[in-house]
Amino acid sequence: xxxxxxxxxxxxxxxxxxxxxxxxxxxxxxxxxxxxxxxxxxxxxxxxxxxxxxxxxxxxxxxxxxxxxxxxxxxxxxxxxxxxxxxxxxxxxxxxxxxxxxxxxxxxxxxxxxxxxxxxxxxxxxxxxxxxxxxxxxxxxxxxxxxxxxxxxxxxxxxxxxxxxxxxxxxxxxxxxxxxxxxxxxxxxxxxxxxxxxxxxxxxxxxxxxxxxxxxxxxxxxxxxxxxxxxxxxxxxxxxxxxxxxxxxxxxxxxxxxxxxxxxxxxxxxxxxxxxxxxxxxxxxxxxxxxxxxxxxxxxxxxxxxxxxxxxxxxxxxxxxxxxxxxxxxxxxxxxxxx
Numbered sequence: 001x002x003x004x005x006x007x008x009x010x011x012x013x014x015x016x017x018x019x020x021x022x023x024x025x026x027x028x029x030x031x032x033x034x035x036x037x038x039x040x041x042x043x044x045x046x047x048x049x050x051x052x053x054x055x056x057x058x059x060x061x062x063x064x065x066x067x068x069x070x071x072x073x074x075x076x077x078x079x080x081x082x083x084x085x086x087x088x089x090x091x092x093x094x095x096x097x098x099x100x101x102x103x104x105x106x107x108x109x110x111x112x113x114x115x116x117x118x119x120x121x122x123x124x125x126x127x128x129x130x131x132x133x134x135x136x137x138x139x140x141x142x143x144x145x146x147x148x149x150x151x152x153x154x155x156x157x158x159x160x161x162x163x164x165x166x167x168x169x170x171x172x173x174x175x176x177x178x179x180x181x182x183x184x185x186x187x188x189x190x191x192x193x194x195x196x197x198x199x200x201x202x203x204x205x206x207x208x209x210x211x212x213x214x215x216x217x218x219x220x221x222x223x224x225x226x227x228x229x230x231x232x233x234x235x236x237x238x239x240x241x242x243x244x245x246x247x248x249x250x251x252x253x254x255x256x257x258x259x260x261x262x263x264x265x266x267x268x269x270x271x272x273x274x275x276x277x278x279x280x281x282x283x284x285x286x287x288x289x290x291x292x293x294x295x296x297x298x299x300x301x302x303x304x305x306x307x308x309x310x311x312x313x314x315x316x317x318x319x320x321x322x323x324x325x326x327x328x329x330x331x332x333x334x335x336x337x338x339x
Contacts, residue, residue, distance in 0.1 A: 006111075006304055009038035009086040011077045011101065013046040013065065015180060016115050017092035020142075021065055023297040024090070034088075034301055038072040040080045047073040077101055081108040088304060090142075090297075091115060094183050095190065099124045102139060106131050111304050112139040113297070117199050118315065120191045122322035125315065132315040140300055140311045141318040145200045146207060147295040149287040150266050150274040154257060157264065158208050163278075164260025168236035169208070171201040175251040177222070177243040184243075192221030194332075195325055198241025202226070202328070203313075203321040209233050211320065217331035220244075226328050 005028075010021045017039075024036050041047060049066045074080050080089065081104055088111040091101050099119050105112045118141050119125045132139035145151050157163050177193070178184045190196045205212075205228055212228035219225050223242035230237065236258075253268035262278035264285075272284035288295075299312055 005033045005035040006087045006301065007037040007083075007085040008034050009040065009072075009080040009083070009089045009110075010036065010092065011040045011080060011089055012092035012094075012115075013039060013041040013043075014092065015178075016142075017041070017090070018065060019293050020090040020092050020113070020115075020297070023291065023293040026291070026294045027297050027301060032298060032301055033305060036066065036071065037085050038074070038080045038083060039066065040074040040077045042075055044075055047075070078104060081105050081110060087111060088113070088300075095120060095196070099128050102128050103131055106135045106137060106139060109137060111137045111300070113142055113300050114139065115142045116144075116203075116318070117191065117195050117322070117325075118318040119322065120189075120195060122319060122326055125319045125322045129315040129319045138300070138303055138309065138311065139315050140303075141313050141315060142296060143200075143203050143313040143317065143321075144292045144296055145204050146312050147299065148292040149290065149295075150285070151204065151255075151292075153274065153285065153287060154255065154264060154266070155208060157259070163262045163264075166209075166234040166257060166259055168256075168258040169205070169234055169238075170236075170256045171204065171239040172252060172254045173197055173201055173239075173241045174245060174249070175243050176245050176247055176249055179247075187221055191325075193241050193243040194221045194224050194329060197243055198224055198226075198239065198328075199321060199325060201239040201241060202324050203317070205237060205239060206317070206320055206324060209237065211324065212237070215324075215327060215331060217328040219332065221329070221332070224328065224332065226331070 008024050010017055024034060027034050047068060049064060049068050080086055089105050091098055091114040095117050098114050102112050102114045158166060184190045209230060213231045214229045215226055217224055217226040222244040225240040228237040250269060255266045257264045262276055265275045266273055274285040274287055275282045276285050303311055
Protein backbone atom coordinates (compact mmCIF):
# COMPACT_ATOMS: atom_id res chain seq x y z
CA UNK A 1 0.00 0.00 0.00
CA UNK A 2 1.12 3.52 -0.76
CA UNK A 3 2.74 5.43 2.10
CA UNK A 4 1.05 8.63 0.91
CA UNK A 5 -2.08 9.06 3.04
CA UNK A 6 -5.46 9.32 1.37
CA UNK A 7 -7.23 12.52 2.35
CA UNK A 8 -10.76 11.71 3.52
CA UNK A 9 -13.85 13.89 3.74
CA UNK A 10 -17.02 12.89 5.58
CA UNK A 11 -20.30 14.41 4.40
CA UNK A 12 -23.16 14.31 6.89
CA UNK A 13 -22.48 14.16 10.63
CA UNK A 14 -25.56 12.36 11.91
CA UNK A 15 -25.38 8.85 13.35
CA UNK A 16 -23.86 7.18 10.29
CA UNK A 17 -21.53 10.08 9.56
CA UNK A 18 -20.28 9.83 13.11
CA UNK A 19 -19.78 6.09 12.58
CA UNK A 20 -17.82 6.56 9.34
CA UNK A 21 -15.69 9.25 10.93
CA UNK A 22 -14.80 6.91 13.79
CA UNK A 23 -13.97 4.10 11.35
CA UNK A 24 -11.65 6.29 9.26
CA UNK A 25 -9.93 7.55 12.40
CA UNK A 26 -9.50 3.96 13.63
CA UNK A 27 -7.85 3.07 10.31
CA UNK A 28 -5.52 6.04 10.67
CA UNK A 29 -4.58 5.01 14.24
CA UNK A 30 -3.90 1.49 12.98
CA UNK A 31 -1.26 2.89 10.64
CA UNK A 32 -3.23 2.63 7.41
CA UNK A 33 -2.53 5.43 4.91
CA UNK A 34 -5.49 7.73 5.42
CA UNK A 35 -6.23 10.99 7.19
CA UNK A 36 -9.54 12.74 7.77
CA UNK A 37 -9.04 16.26 6.46
CA UNK A 38 -12.54 17.63 5.92
CA UNK A 39 -16.15 17.36 7.03
CA UNK A 40 -19.38 18.86 5.75
CA UNK A 41 -22.89 19.13 7.12
CA UNK A 42 -25.81 21.42 6.30
CA UNK A 43 -26.45 21.92 10.03
CA UNK A 44 -23.72 24.28 11.12
CA UNK A 45 -24.16 23.27 14.77
CA UNK A 46 -22.67 19.88 13.92
CA UNK A 47 -19.46 21.47 12.69
CA UNK A 48 -18.32 22.17 16.25
CA UNK A 49 -16.94 18.63 16.49
CA UNK A 50 -19.72 17.06 18.53
CA UNK A 51 -22.67 14.95 17.42
CA UNK A 52 -25.58 13.75 19.52
CA UNK A 53 -27.20 11.25 17.14
CA UNK A 54 -27.54 7.69 18.44
CA UNK A 55 -28.52 4.39 16.86
CA UNK A 56 -29.35 0.74 17.44
CA UNK A 57 -25.72 -0.32 17.74
CA UNK A 58 -22.56 0.81 19.44
CA UNK A 59 -20.28 1.81 16.57
CA UNK A 60 -17.18 3.14 18.29
CA UNK A 61 -17.97 6.78 17.71
CA UNK A 62 -17.07 9.00 20.65
CA UNK A 63 -18.89 12.08 21.90
CA UNK A 64 -16.10 14.35 20.58
CA UNK A 65 -15.78 13.68 16.86
CA UNK A 66 -13.08 16.09 15.76
CA UNK A 67 -11.33 19.35 16.50
CA UNK A 68 -12.80 21.90 14.05
CA UNK A 69 -9.53 23.84 14.20
CA UNK A 70 -7.75 20.90 12.57
CA UNK A 71 -10.15 20.12 9.71
CA UNK A 72 -11.76 21.97 6.83
CA UNK A 73 -15.42 22.39 7.79
CA UNK A 74 -18.15 23.31 5.30
CA UNK A 75 -21.91 23.49 5.17
CA UNK A 76 -21.88 22.71 1.43
CA UNK A 77 -20.54 19.31 0.37
CA UNK A 78 -19.41 20.69 -2.96
CA UNK A 79 -16.85 22.87 -1.20
CA UNK A 80 -15.38 19.67 0.20
CA UNK A 81 -15.43 17.97 -3.23
CA UNK A 82 -13.47 20.88 -4.70
CA UNK A 83 -10.52 20.40 -2.36
CA UNK A 84 -7.36 18.80 -3.75
CA UNK A 85 -6.44 17.35 -0.36
CA UNK A 86 -9.62 15.21 -0.38
CA UNK A 87 -9.28 12.04 -2.44
CA UNK A 88 -12.04 9.92 -0.86
CA UNK A 89 -15.41 10.78 0.65
CA UNK A 90 -17.97 9.04 2.84
CA UNK A 91 -21.51 10.16 2.01
CA UNK A 92 -23.72 9.82 5.08
CA UNK A 93 -26.58 12.17 4.27
CA UNK A 94 -30.32 11.36 3.93
CA UNK A 95 -31.15 8.73 1.29
CA UNK A 96 -32.75 11.14 -1.15
CA UNK A 97 -29.49 13.12 -1.47
CA UNK A 98 -27.13 10.20 -2.09
CA UNK A 99 -27.22 9.90 -5.85
CA UNK A 100 -26.74 13.57 -6.72
CA UNK A 101 -23.94 13.96 -4.18
CA UNK A 102 -22.23 10.77 -5.35
CA UNK A 103 -22.43 11.88 -8.98
CA UNK A 104 -20.90 15.24 -8.04
CA UNK A 105 -18.12 13.58 -6.06
CA UNK A 106 -17.29 11.19 -8.91
CA UNK A 107 -17.27 14.10 -11.35
CA UNK A 108 -14.78 15.83 -9.05
CA UNK A 109 -12.51 12.77 -9.22
CA UNK A 110 -13.15 11.44 -5.72
CA UNK A 111 -13.48 7.87 -4.51
CA UNK A 112 -16.94 7.48 -2.98
CA UNK A 113 -18.25 5.33 -0.14
CA UNK A 114 -22.01 5.96 -0.08
CA UNK A 115 -24.33 4.89 2.70
CA UNK A 116 -27.26 2.55 2.16
CA UNK A 117 -29.85 2.70 0.82
CA UNK A 118 -28.23 4.31 -2.19
CA UNK A 119 -31.70 5.47 -3.30
CA UNK A 120 -35.34 4.48 -2.92
CA UNK A 121 -35.88 3.95 -6.65
CA UNK A 122 -33.85 1.51 -8.70
CA UNK A 123 -33.92 3.95 -11.61
CA UNK A 124 -31.94 6.43 -9.52
CA UNK A 125 -29.46 3.76 -8.43
CA UNK A 126 -29.05 2.82 -12.10
CA UNK A 127 -27.92 6.37 -12.89
CA UNK A 128 -25.15 6.08 -10.32
CA UNK A 129 -24.26 2.55 -11.44
CA UNK A 130 -23.68 3.85 -14.97
CA UNK A 131 -21.47 6.65 -13.66
CA UNK A 132 -19.56 4.29 -11.36
CA UNK A 133 -18.73 1.92 -14.20
CA UNK A 134 -17.39 4.82 -16.28
CA UNK A 135 -15.47 6.54 -13.48
CA UNK A 136 -11.72 6.22 -12.98
CA UNK A 137 -12.30 6.32 -9.23
CA UNK A 138 -14.19 3.82 -7.06
CA UNK A 139 -17.77 4.03 -5.85
CA UNK A 140 -18.91 1.54 -3.22
CA UNK A 141 -22.19 1.20 -1.31
CA UNK A 142 -21.84 0.78 2.47
CA UNK A 143 -23.45 -2.67 2.67
CA UNK A 144 -21.93 -3.27 6.08
CA UNK A 145 -23.36 -6.77 6.71
CA UNK A 146 -20.97 -8.11 4.09
CA UNK A 147 -18.21 -7.16 6.53
CA UNK A 148 -19.95 -8.03 9.79
CA UNK A 149 -17.98 -10.56 11.88
CA UNK A 150 -19.96 -13.79 11.96
CA UNK A 151 -21.83 -12.87 8.79
CA UNK A 152 -18.75 -12.94 6.58
CA UNK A 153 -18.07 -16.33 8.24
CA UNK A 154 -21.50 -17.50 7.02
CA UNK A 155 -20.68 -16.40 3.48
CA UNK A 156 -17.44 -18.40 3.63
CA UNK A 157 -19.29 -21.55 4.77
CA UNK A 158 -21.84 -21.24 1.98
CA UNK A 159 -19.05 -20.80 -0.57
CA UNK A 160 -16.69 -23.53 0.65
CA UNK A 161 -19.46 -26.08 1.31
CA UNK A 162 -17.66 -27.40 4.38
CA UNK A 163 -20.97 -27.85 6.23
CA UNK A 164 -22.87 -29.14 3.21
CA UNK A 165 -25.59 -27.39 1.27
CA UNK A 166 -27.93 -24.87 2.85
CA UNK A 167 -31.39 -26.28 3.53
CA UNK A 168 -32.88 -23.29 5.37
CA UNK A 169 -31.84 -19.69 6.09
CA UNK A 170 -33.86 -17.38 8.33
CA UNK A 171 -32.90 -13.76 9.10
CA UNK A 172 -34.44 -11.37 11.65
CA UNK A 173 -33.80 -7.66 12.19
CA UNK A 174 -36.27 -6.14 14.66
CA UNK A 175 -36.37 -2.89 16.60
CA UNK A 176 -37.97 0.50 16.98
CA UNK A 177 -38.02 3.27 14.40
CA UNK A 178 -35.12 5.70 14.91
CA UNK A 179 -36.26 8.76 16.82
CA UNK A 180 -33.23 11.02 16.39
CA UNK A 181 -34.48 12.38 13.06
CA UNK A 182 -37.91 13.03 11.57
CA UNK A 183 -36.52 11.66 8.31
CA UNK A 184 -37.31 8.07 9.34
CA UNK A 185 -40.99 8.82 10.03
CA UNK A 186 -41.39 10.16 6.48
CA UNK A 187 -41.89 7.00 4.47
CA UNK A 188 -41.66 8.93 1.19
CA UNK A 189 -38.05 9.76 2.08
CA UNK A 190 -36.91 6.75 4.13
CA UNK A 191 -38.90 3.95 2.48
CA UNK A 192 -39.87 2.65 5.91
CA UNK A 193 -38.28 -0.38 7.53
CA UNK A 194 -38.59 -2.26 4.24
CA UNK A 195 -35.94 -0.09 2.59
CA UNK A 196 -33.93 1.42 5.43
CA UNK A 197 -33.62 -1.64 7.71
CA UNK A 198 -34.65 -4.81 5.88
CA UNK A 199 -32.25 -3.89 3.05
CA UNK A 200 -29.41 -5.40 5.11
CA UNK A 201 -30.91 -8.89 5.01
CA UNK A 202 -32.28 -8.60 1.48
CA UNK A 203 -28.79 -7.71 0.28
CA UNK A 204 -27.26 -10.54 2.28
CA UNK A 205 -29.71 -13.06 0.82
CA UNK A 206 -28.68 -11.93 -2.67
CA UNK A 207 -24.99 -12.15 -1.72
CA UNK A 208 -25.41 -15.71 -0.47
CA UNK A 209 -27.81 -17.18 -3.00
CA UNK A 210 -28.33 -14.71 -5.84
CA UNK A 211 -31.64 -13.27 -7.01
CA UNK A 212 -34.62 -15.45 -6.10
CA UNK A 213 -36.78 -16.91 -8.84
CA UNK A 214 -39.84 -15.59 -7.05
CA UNK A 215 -40.83 -14.08 -3.73
CA UNK A 216 -43.78 -13.39 -1.51
CA UNK A 217 -43.95 -10.62 1.08
CA UNK A 218 -46.48 -9.94 3.81
CA UNK A 219 -46.91 -7.19 6.38
CA UNK A 220 -46.29 -3.49 5.83
CA UNK A 221 -43.50 -1.06 5.04
CA UNK A 222 -42.72 -0.95 8.77
CA UNK A 223 -42.84 -4.72 9.36
CA UNK A 224 -42.20 -7.06 6.46
CA UNK A 225 -41.58 -10.78 6.14
CA UNK A 226 -40.42 -12.12 2.79
CA UNK A 227 -40.10 -15.69 1.55
CA UNK A 228 -37.54 -16.07 -1.23
CA UNK A 229 -37.95 -19.08 -3.54
CA UNK A 230 -35.17 -20.67 -5.56
CA UNK A 231 -35.56 -23.33 -8.25
CA UNK A 232 -31.96 -24.33 -7.57
CA UNK A 233 -30.98 -23.38 -4.08
CA UNK A 234 -32.17 -23.58 -0.49
CA UNK A 235 -35.76 -24.75 -0.08
CA UNK A 236 -36.49 -22.29 2.73
CA UNK A 237 -35.18 -18.68 2.82
CA UNK A 238 -36.98 -16.06 4.92
CA UNK A 239 -36.15 -12.55 6.14
CA UNK A 240 -38.14 -10.44 8.60
CA UNK A 241 -37.47 -6.75 9.22
CA UNK A 242 -39.37 -4.34 11.46
CA UNK A 243 -39.06 -1.09 13.35
CA UNK A 244 -42.61 -0.94 14.71
CA UNK A 245 -41.87 -2.42 18.14
CA UNK A 246 -42.63 -0.49 21.33
CA UNK A 247 -40.03 1.89 22.72
CA UNK A 248 -37.67 -0.04 24.98
CA UNK A 249 -37.68 -3.17 22.82
CA UNK A 250 -34.09 -4.37 22.57
CA UNK A 251 -32.80 -4.38 19.01
CA UNK A 252 -32.54 -7.92 17.64
CA UNK A 253 -30.35 -9.11 14.78
CA UNK A 254 -30.22 -12.84 14.16
CA UNK A 255 -29.80 -15.61 11.62
CA UNK A 256 -30.36 -19.36 11.83
CA UNK A 257 -28.98 -21.29 8.87
CA UNK A 258 -29.50 -25.02 8.57
CA UNK A 259 -26.80 -26.80 6.57
CA UNK A 260 -26.79 -30.50 5.73
CA UNK A 261 -24.32 -31.22 8.53
CA UNK A 262 -24.80 -28.44 11.09
CA UNK A 263 -26.89 -25.43 12.12
CA UNK A 264 -25.35 -21.96 12.46
CA UNK A 265 -27.04 -19.68 15.01
CA UNK A 266 -26.08 -16.01 15.31
CA UNK A 267 -27.72 -13.73 17.87
CA UNK A 268 -26.40 -10.20 18.29
CA UNK A 269 -27.78 -9.91 21.81
CA UNK A 270 -26.14 -13.09 23.13
CA UNK A 271 -22.67 -14.06 24.25
CA UNK A 272 -21.26 -15.91 22.44
CA UNK A 273 -22.95 -14.43 19.40
CA UNK A 274 -22.25 -17.31 17.02
CA UNK A 275 -22.91 -20.98 17.78
CA UNK A 276 -22.38 -23.97 15.51
CA UNK A 277 -24.63 -26.87 16.44
CA UNK A 278 -23.65 -30.35 15.24
CA UNK A 279 -23.30 -33.88 16.55
CA UNK A 280 -25.58 -32.98 19.45
CA UNK A 281 -23.40 -30.12 20.68
CA UNK A 282 -23.52 -26.31 20.41
CA UNK A 283 -20.02 -24.90 20.19
CA UNK A 284 -19.08 -21.20 20.08
CA UNK A 285 -17.38 -19.93 16.95
CA UNK A 286 -14.70 -17.31 17.54
CA UNK A 287 -15.34 -14.15 15.54
CA UNK A 288 -13.17 -11.02 15.28
CA UNK A 289 -13.93 -8.16 17.62
CA UNK A 290 -13.34 -5.57 14.89
CA UNK A 291 -16.21 -3.34 13.87
CA UNK A 292 -17.82 -4.07 10.49
CA UNK A 293 -17.65 -0.35 9.77
CA UNK A 294 -13.90 -0.37 10.35
CA UNK A 295 -13.47 -3.48 8.19
CA UNK A 296 -15.56 -1.87 5.46
CA UNK A 297 -13.42 1.28 5.44
CA UNK A 298 -10.23 -0.79 5.43
CA UNK A 299 -11.45 -2.83 2.45
CA UNK A 300 -12.32 0.36 0.56
CA UNK A 301 -8.99 1.94 1.45
CA UNK A 302 -7.01 -1.09 0.31
CA UNK A 303 -8.82 -1.08 -3.01
CA UNK A 304 -7.97 2.60 -3.49
CA UNK A 305 -4.30 2.27 -2.60
CA UNK A 306 -3.76 -0.95 -4.57
CA UNK A 307 -5.52 0.29 -7.68
CA UNK A 308 -7.94 -2.66 -7.54
CA UNK A 309 -11.50 -2.41 -8.76
CA UNK A 310 -12.50 -5.59 -6.92
CA UNK A 311 -14.99 -4.48 -4.28
CA UNK A 312 -16.97 -6.69 -1.93
CA UNK A 313 -20.02 -4.53 -2.67
CA UNK A 314 -20.63 -2.57 -5.86
CA UNK A 315 -23.21 -0.07 -7.05
CA UNK A 316 -24.47 -2.84 -9.33
CA UNK A 317 -25.15 -4.82 -6.14
CA UNK A 318 -27.02 -1.81 -4.77
CA UNK A 319 -29.03 -1.72 -8.00
CA UNK A 320 -29.89 -5.41 -7.65
CA UNK A 321 -31.12 -5.05 -4.07
CA UNK A 322 -33.10 -1.91 -4.98
CA UNK A 323 -34.94 -3.92 -7.63
CA UNK A 324 -35.47 -6.74 -5.14
CA UNK A 325 -36.99 -4.35 -2.59
CA UNK A 326 -39.27 -2.92 -5.27
CA UNK A 327 -40.50 -6.45 -5.94
CA UNK A 328 -41.07 -6.96 -2.22
CA UNK A 329 -43.04 -3.72 -1.99
CA UNK A 330 -45.17 -4.78 -4.95
CA UNK A 331 -45.77 -8.12 -3.27
CA UNK A 332 -47.00 -6.39 -0.12
CA UNK A 333 -49.86 -5.01 -2.23
CA UNK A 334 -50.20 -8.09 -4.44
CA UNK A 335 -48.90 -11.27 -2.75
CA UNK A 336 -48.90 -13.10 -6.08
CA UNK A 337 -46.42 -10.63 -7.60
CA UNK A 338 -43.20 -12.16 -8.83
CA UNK A 339 -39.88 -10.76 -9.85
